[in-house]
Amino acid sequence: MDADIKGHKNAGWDDFAGVYGPRRQAATVGKNARLAPDYVALHEFGHAVDDFDGITYSRNSPTSAALRDAHARLFPKLRTYIQQGEPGSDRGASELWADGFAAYYMGGKANVAANYDQEFADMMQQMLDAVAANAREEGF
Numbered sequence: 001m002d003a004d005i006k007g008h009k010n011a012g013w014d015d016f017a018g019v020y021g022p023r024r025q026a027a028t029v030g031k032n033a034r035l036a037p038d039y040v041a042l043h044e045f046g047h048a049v050d051d052f053d054g055i056t057y058s059r060n061s062p063t064s065a066a067l068r069d070a071h072a073r074l075f076p077k078l079r080t081y082i083q084q085g086e087p088g089s090d091r092g093a094s095e096l097w098a099d100g101f102a103a104y105y106m107g108g109k110a111n112v113a114a115n116y117d118q119e120f121a122d123m124m125q126q127m128l129d130a131v132a133a134n135a136r137e138e139g140f
């Protein structure tokens, strides 16, 4: 999930499996994530990386356009939560990135290919390589 908790009336952090809040730049894993907290943590961390690097949050970035295209292409096979409305939607692209991020760190590129397809796995690899190259340029 990618949400500002304030936008959810009468909901607390524990009402969600996981939340990333861009305003606070904080990710959390809630009680509802009992079955796969590691996966949820990686998904939310993916939203944080997106926010910091402008992967989908920055609508004019090439990665945002590529992810919206991938979301439209993969739409029929996506889980309802990752679909987030229409094929190629901004929210859908954001959820696809976060889910691809989690899939990659749970089982590598092969896991992304198994969950989505080889084309998306190749794309995630390139984007994650770019994120790492960015961090190295910044001295990490």
Ligand SMILES: [Zn+2]
Binding pocket: 001, 002, 043, 047, 094, 095, 098
């Ligand atoms: Zn999410």
